[in-house]
Amino acid sequence: MTVAESAELRARRDEWTREVVRFTDIRLLVPSLVAWALLALTLTWSAGPRWVVTGVLVAVLLGARLLRRSARRLTLVVGVALLVQVAGNGQHALRGVGDLDDLTSARAVVTLEATVTSDPVTLAARGSGEPVVMAKATAHRVDGRGRSTPAYAPISLRGDESLLKVKWHDEVRLRGRLAPPLPGYPELAVLRVSSHEVTKPAGAIARVAEHLRSGLRRAVDPTPADARGLLPGLVIGDTSRTPPDLTEAMQATGMTHLTAVSGSNIAVVGGMVLGLCVLVGVPRRWRPYVVALAILGFVVLARPEPSVVRAAAMGLIGLIGMSRSRRAAGLPVLAGAIVVVLVVDPWMSRSFGFALSALATLGLLLFTRPWGDAIAQRLPPRLAFMGPAIAIPVAAQAMCAPLIVVLQGSVSIVGIAANLVAAPLVAPATIAGVVAALVSVVADAPARLVGWLGAVPTLGIARTARVMADVPGGTLPWPDGAPGAVLLAGLTVLLLLMGRWLGRFALVKPLVAVLIVALTAAMTIPTRVVTWPPEGWRIAFCDVGQGDAAVVRTGPGRALVVDAGPEPSAVDGCLDSLGVEVVDAVVLTHFHADHVEGLPGVIGGREVAQVLVSPIAEPGYQVGEVTRWARAHGIPVSAVAAGDRLAFGDVTAEVWAPVRRIAAGSVPNNASIVLAVHVGEVDALLLGDVEREAAHDLVLRMRRDPQMSSAAAEFDVVKTPHHGSANLDPALMAAVRAPVAVISVGKDNDYGHPTAAHLAMLRSNGYAAYRTDQRGHIAVVERDGRLEVVTAK
Numbered sequence: 001m002t003v004a005e006s007a008e009l010r011a012r013r014d015e016w017t018r019e020v021v022r023f024t025d026i027r028l029l030v031p032s033l034v035a036w037a038l039l040a041l042t043l044t045w046s047a048g049p050r051w052v053v054t055g056v057l058v059a060v061l062l063g064a065r066l067l068r069r070s071a072r073r074l075t076l077v078v079g080v081a082l083l084v085q086v087a088g089n090g091q092h093a094l095r096g097v098g099d100l101d102d103l104t105s106a107r108a109v110v111t112l113e114a115t116v117t118s119d120p121v122t123l124a125a126r127g128s129g130e131p132v133v134m135a136k137a138t139a140h141r142v143d144g145r146g147r148s149t150p151a152y153a154p155i156s157l158r159g160d161e162s163l164l165k166v167k168w169h170d171e172v173r174l175r176g177r178l179a180p181p182l183p184g185y186p187e188l189a190v191l192r193v194s195s196h197e198v199t200k201p202a203g204a205i206a207r208v209a210e211h212l213r214s215g216l217r218r219a220v221d222p223t224p225a226d227a228r229g230l231l232p233g234l235v236i237g238d239t240s241r242t243p244p245d246l247t248e249a250m251q252a253t254g255m256t257h258l259t260a261v262s263g264s265n266i267a268v269v270g271g272m273v274l275g276l277c278v279l280v281g282v283p284r285r286w287r288p289y290v291v292a293l294a295i296l297g298f299v300v301l302a303r304p305e306p307s308v309v310r311a312a313a314m315g316l317i318g319l320i321g322m323s324r325s326r327r328a329a330g331l332p333v334l335a336g337a338i339v340v341v342l343v344v345d346p347w348m349s350r351s352f353g354f355a356l357s358a359l360a361t362l363g364l365l366l367f368t369r370p371w372g373d374a375i376a377q378r379l380p381p382r383l384a385f386m387g388p389a390i391a392i393p394v395a396a397q398a399m400c401a402p403l404i405v406v407l408q409g410s411v412s413i414v415g416i417a418a419n420l421v422a423a424p425l426v427a428p429a430t431i432a433g434v435v436a437a438l439v440s441v442v443a444d445a446p447a448r449l450v451g452w453l454g455a456v457p458t459l460g461i462a463r464t465a466r467v468m469a470d471v472p473g474g475t476l477p478w479p480d481g482a483p484g485a486v487l488l489a490g491l492t493v494l495l496l497l498m499g500r501w502l503g504r505f506a507l508v509k510p511l512v513a514v515l516i517v518a519l520t521a522a523m524t525i526p527t528r529v530v531t532w533p534p535e536g537w538r539i540a541f542c543d544v545g546q547g548d549a550a551v552v553r554t555g556p557g558r559a560l561v562v563d564a565g566p567e568p569s570a571v572d573g574c575l576d577s578l579g580v581e582v583v584d585a586v587v588l589t590h591f592h593a594d595h596v597e598g599l600p601g602v603i604g605g606r607e608v609a610q611v612l613v614s615p616i617a618e619p620g621y622q623v624g625e626v627t628r629w630a631r632a633h634g635i636p637v638s639a640v641a642a643g644d645r646l647a648f649g650d651v652t653a654e655v656w657a658p659v660r661r662i663a664a665g666s667v668p669n670n671a672s673i674v675l676a677v678h679v680g681e682v683d684a685l686l687l688g689d690v691e692r693e694a695a696h697d698l699v700l701r702m703r704r705d706p707q708m709s710s711a712a713a714e715f716d717v718v719k720t721p722h723h724g725s726a727n728l729d730p731a732l733m734a735a736v737r738a739p740v741a742v743i744s745v746g747k748d749n750d751y752g753h754p755t756a757a758h759l760a761m762l763r764s765n766g767y768a769a770y771r772t773d774q775r776g777h778i779a780v781v782e783r784d785g786r787l788e789v790v791t792a793k
Helices: 003-023 029-042 047-095 100-105 161-165 204-219 225-236 244-252 263-280 284-302 306-322 327-344 346-350 352-377 381-408 415-439 444-469 481-508 510-524 568-578 599-603 620-632 692-704 706-712 730-735 756-764
Strands: 109-116 121-123 132-144 147-159 171-179 189-200 410-412 475-477 537-541 550-555 558-562 582-588 611-613 637-639 645-648 651-657 674-679 682-686 717-719 740-743 768-771 778-783 786-791
Touching: 029 047, 029 327, 029 346, 047 147, 047 327, 047 346, 100 132, 100 147, 100 171, 100 189, 109 147, 109 189, 132 161, 132 171, 147 161, 161 189, 204 225, 204 284, 204 415, 204 444, 225 244, 225 284, 225 415, 225 444, 244 444, 263 284, 263 415, 284 306, 284 415, 327 346, 327 352, 352 381, 381 410, 381 415, 381 481, 415 444, 537 568, 537 674, 537 682, 550 568, 550 651, 550 674, 558 568, 558 645, 568 599, 582 599, 582 645, 599 620, 611 620, 620 637, 651 692, 682 778, 692 706, 692 730, 730 756, 756 768, 768 786
Parallel strands: 147 189, 558 582, 582 611, 611 637, 682 717, 717 740, 740 768
Antiparallel strands: 109 132, 109 171, 121 132, 132 147, 171 189, 410 475, 537 550, 537 778, 550 558, 645 651, 651 674, 674 682, 778 786
């Protein structure tokens, strides 16, 4: 490094030191954070306690005013808290107008007039196998129980595929039954739509936006599946076509923020427009206004939903800073943006997305410059410009990690590396996507060419996610909830405070530093990730997402497979990892998609002797699929029912259900094959997806059958039914209680599985619950006469 370069870096560091006091002006930041926390705490309270809090704030504010100068800081804190608290009370008052709240409590059938505020999305099929379409709307009027009253509240819509025809900002008339939402959600009601009509199509701006969005989707149609699904997500947050396995890979690597419209999207668009302004010679004083206009247009394109408004608010912080002469504007502007967003939409106070955006922005404001300069000083001169680029994802990850632990229950070790690799690819992909959407207005052919240009960096992002997701030990299990967040936050602060000392220590005593790092890695990285499958495994429960797939070892390289999950690649990968080459039988407990759609992944490339199915052949479509797949490989299909006995190598199994067709509830779920499996010293009960009716039938039969009752007391493992659904007879789980319960469930699924009631029931009966969404593959291992549970995460 030359003397001139050293002087330049020293000057930049001195400039930072001179500005640090002004830059860290927290006079408004602390009040905004206190107000935010108080609003998040009280927003779901009933009216009485909320108004008590408001009254206390008013009294404290009046008292602080009497003290005048000595209580200026307290006045500011209480004043901001009172402002957002009043906004929250006002929101509740609007929601209480009319009869909507009472009709929701009564689960009444009503007619609603509303404005659609989101694009309809299709949720995974369940129950009868028919998909469920969800959308959000704002209610304006409700007719029910002989009265017509106004309404001012957000609602959630559920319906069949006909609901896909409505567009964002359409005014609609809906008919259906109301139901209360889950506690803590911003929607006042859930409407199960039976019929609907569009009374007023969306306006010209919404139609233009939809035309541009459709143009972007057409532009990427010829590209590979990863680019076709991911590029619209990067540009406008549309993840409807993203492959499920790519979504899982991005979750594992902490990259899902890329497919949610965020401040980074706003920054990319703003930077592109600013560059054009410089290129065409727009006067400096007009540039912020041109960039602001472009950002507003992008918000319309991406739809002004809460997450997009949040991103625009955070992105505009940089715009305001650009128009000021001092970088010290950053923190006050961030604080002001937080307060404005909470006043406009108090429910943002309980949004994890808003919290992550605010924390990431705070990290960038506090750390990007000093860390970037420090990194640049240690890089070769020609690479010094990369200092800030490296510092940005590190700063954002450091600030957001404690909150991400609350959401994921794990720490992504490869998250920073994955985001560093992907970061340079995001801007060209986003710019190409925006340009493709604009060009599509003129013609599709050139738009497709631009779409291919955007597909190249997008495929790089997808490849990064997939490769990093497969890194052994890439995800470190961590205590979830508040304790895990506090622990990680404490460790992060400790590392920040001691980082410089640790660096000096590593330089002075490198060998000791290497030994400490190696010891820490050995203690924290699970050895099971490099020793999977564990020696002596008897039963493995595969992580196949929102579905079931269990593997019972019948001998070396051989297994009995119970269910195949929702898609072939997941179960195929699990069987490969277990070394299964021969399948003595595939038992499909029932014909729902989340149990049978993965069958081609089991029978492809393996020797499969037979497929055993439930005698209740419903739903017909999946029955036909299973039959075709098995016939194509010459595999016989036969039904089994209660009383049948199976024996394969080291495994014996008794079929406990079904006995008969149960018409109540879900017929296919209640027709699930229930297997009592014995392998080695392990006894397991696999309950399929039985619901309350079939579960109660099992309880009654155990009471009548001493052999079943005796076997129920000996189980070591129970695979709980229906992915942790609350639709279950607790008496069954009490009757078959075992040391270990396994819940086969998909991460961030749309059904809220496993439910709080299901988990509470397991705890009350003394089960140790293991979940595939948190632990990955789960194996029951027999070692030296003892049973152990080993997980892949």
